[in-house]
Amino acid sequence: MRRSTAVLASGAVLTVLCGCTVQASGEEQRSPVRIELPSETPSPKSDPSGPSDDKPSSRPPTPAAPPAVLWSRGDTGRDVRELQARLRQIAWLFDGPTGTYDDLTEQAVRGFQGKRGLPKTGKTDEVTWQRLLRMTREPGKWDLYLMGGQPADPPDARCLTGRVLCVSKSSRTLRWMIDGRSVLTVPVRFGSQYTPTREGVFSVYWKSRHHVSTLYDSPMPYAMFFSGGQAVHYSSDFAATGYAGASHGCVNVADERAIAEMFAQVETGDKVVVHW
Secondary structure: OHHHHHHHHHHHHHHHHHOOOOOOOOOOOOOOOOOOOOOOOOOOOOOOOOOOOOOOOOOOOOOOOOOOEEEOOOOEOHHHHHHHHHHHHOOOOOOOOOOEOOHHHHHHHHHHHHHOOOOOOOOEEHHHHHHHHHHOOOOOHHHHOOOOOOOOOOOOHHHOOOEEEEEEOOOOEEEEEEOOEEEEEEEEEOEOOOOOOOOEEEEOOEEEEEEEOOOOOOEEEEEEEEEOOEEEEEOHHHHHHHHHOOEOOOEEEOOHHHHHHHHHHOOOOOEEEEEO
C-alpha cells in the first residue's frame, strides 16, 4: 500500500513536469482547454505621427458658392417684365412693368431681399427668384404689358393705303400709317365691356386740342373724333394706371409726346380702322 501511494505521487509529479493531462477514456480524446486563433492577422497600428480620421482637419472648409445671378441693373427683356409684374403683385414695385431692370426695380428687389433675411444686393439671384415665385402667381399678358410696350400686330390690309390711324384690339396698339409705312406706333386702351370701342372703318371728322367731355366732364386732350363721341385722345389715367382701367369707348393714348406729334400730322378726313 505504501508502495502504491508512492508510485501515484511520483506519477503526479511527472505529470506536472511534463505538462501532460489526464486522457479521457474511449475513442474521443479532447483537450480540456480550447484555444482559438484569429483567422486573420491583425493590421499593425497606424503611425501616430501620420494622418488620422479621428483628428480634426487643419484645412478650412470650402465656402459654398453664391447663388447664380439671373438679372441685374441694365438687363432687359420679357423675363425682367415678369420679375417686375410679380413685384407689383406684392406691392414692392408700383411702376411698370417696363422690361428694363432700372433703379426702381433694383430698389424693390433690395427691399424684398431685406424683408426676408436675404443678402440685400438688389440683384435677382436664384434664391431670391424662387422665394418670389412661391409668393406670387403667374402674370398674364396684360400684367406684363400693364403700361404698354407690347409688340404691335401686323397692320390690317385696310391700313396699307392712304393716311390711316390703324388700331389693333389684339395687340392694343395704334399705328399712324402713311401709304403702308408706320410713322408712329403707340400703346392704346379701349372701352370697357359696357362701353366698348366700335370696330370698323371710319374717318376723322373733327379735331379738338383741348377738348373736355360734356358727358363725363373729363379732359380729352388731342382728341381726334371718328365715330359719334368716340375719339383717339391722350389719357392721363391710362398714363397713371395702365390697363388696370378702361375708357368710355374712346381710344386712349398714354404717351403725350407721341399723340401731340400725331395730332399735328393727322388731318380731317384721314381714315381710322379699328380691328382685331
